[in-house]
Structures are given as C-alpha cells and as structure tokens.
Amino acid sequence: MKTCLVVDDSSVIRKVARRILEKFDFKISEAEDGSQAVELCRQAMPDAILLDWNMPVMDGYEFLKELRAMPGGDAPKVVFCTTENDVAHIARALRAGANEYIMKPFDKDIVEAKFQEVGLI
Template identity: 85%
Template sequence: MKHCLVVDDSSVIRKVARRILEGFGFQVGEAGDGRQALDICLQAMPDAILLDWNMPVMDGFEFLTQLRQVPDGDKPKVVFCTTENDVAHIARALRAGANEYIMKPFDKDIVEAKFQEVGLI
C-alpha cells in the first residue's frame, strides 16, 4: 500500500485530503507543518506528499528544499496544494522539486487527476 503524507496547518484540509486519498487506497499520515513533516520523512519516506505552502514553523517551500537534500528525499512525488496561484510561485515550487501543483479548494477529481499525472494512481 502506498503511503501519502498530508502536510497542512489546517486540520480540516488534512481531514478532507485523508478521506480522498484513503479512497484511492493510500495509507495516510499527517503533519501540521514542514518541521513535523521532515521529521516524519526522516523516519520513513512516504511515496507521496500533499504539501501546503503557507504554514507556521517551516513553510512548504522550505520543507521541500530540505527534503530534496536528504537521503531518498528525491523519491516522494510532491504535490503542492495551496492558495498561492501566481505563476512565480508555481515556477518556484517546480524548480525546487515539486512534481505537480493543486489549487485550493480542491476536490476528489482534481486530486485524482494530478496523482494520475505523476504516476501515483
């Protein structure tokens, strides 16, 4: 079973994402900020990460930058899921190693399409 880590400071977003991803057969873990997410990844690297941009402690961009530098940090498919929708943010995320980008609010169909594009489902 594939494992997806949902990283968002909103418990509501994490809950919605969990329901969607479990429906696709993922085992789902959660983190409320980038620091927690990095700690989880250092213990057991997930197959996928659904990542918010704006979070306390460590934001999504900083998390992604650090993730891609650790052993096996290049393995997870990272899908940013954020309200940041300008081209500069999207380009910056992709240059840092994001595989795809989802805009909030999202639904099951959007998540399914993006996860299919990166080969997760």
C-alpha cells in the same frame, strides 16, 4: 499499499485530503507544518506528499528544499496544494522539486487527476 504524507496547518484540509486519498488506497500520515513533516520523512519516506505552502514553523517551500536534500528525498512525488496561484509561486515550487500543483479548494477529481499525472494512481 502506497503512503502519502499530508502536510497542512489546517486540520480540515488534512481531514478532507485523508478522506480522498484513502479512497485510492493510500495509507495517510499527517503533519501540521514542515518541521513535523521533516521528522516523519526521516522515520519513513512516503511515496507521495500533499504539501501546503503557507504554514507556521517551516513553510512548504523550505520543507521541499530540505526534503530533496535528504537521503531518499528525491523519491516522493510532491504535489503542492495551496492558495498561492501566481506563476512565480508555481515556477518556484517546480524548480524546488515539486512534481505537480493543486489550487485550493480542491476536490476528489482534481486530486485524482494530479496523482494520475505523476503516476501515483
């Protein structure tokens, strides 16, 4: 079973993402900020990460830079999921190592399409 770490400071977003991804047979773990996500990745590197940009403690961009520098941190497919929709943010995320980008609000079809694009479904 593939694993996905959902990183978002909103418990509602984490719950919605969990429900969608579990339908695609992902085992889900959750973190409410980038710092918690780093710790979870040190324990067990997930196959996929659905990542918010704006969070307290450590934002998604900082987490992504730290993830990609970790041993094995190049392996997870990272899909940013955020309200930041300007081209500069998207380009910055992709340069830092994101594989895809989803805009909030999202639904099952959008998540499915993006996860298919990066080869997770």
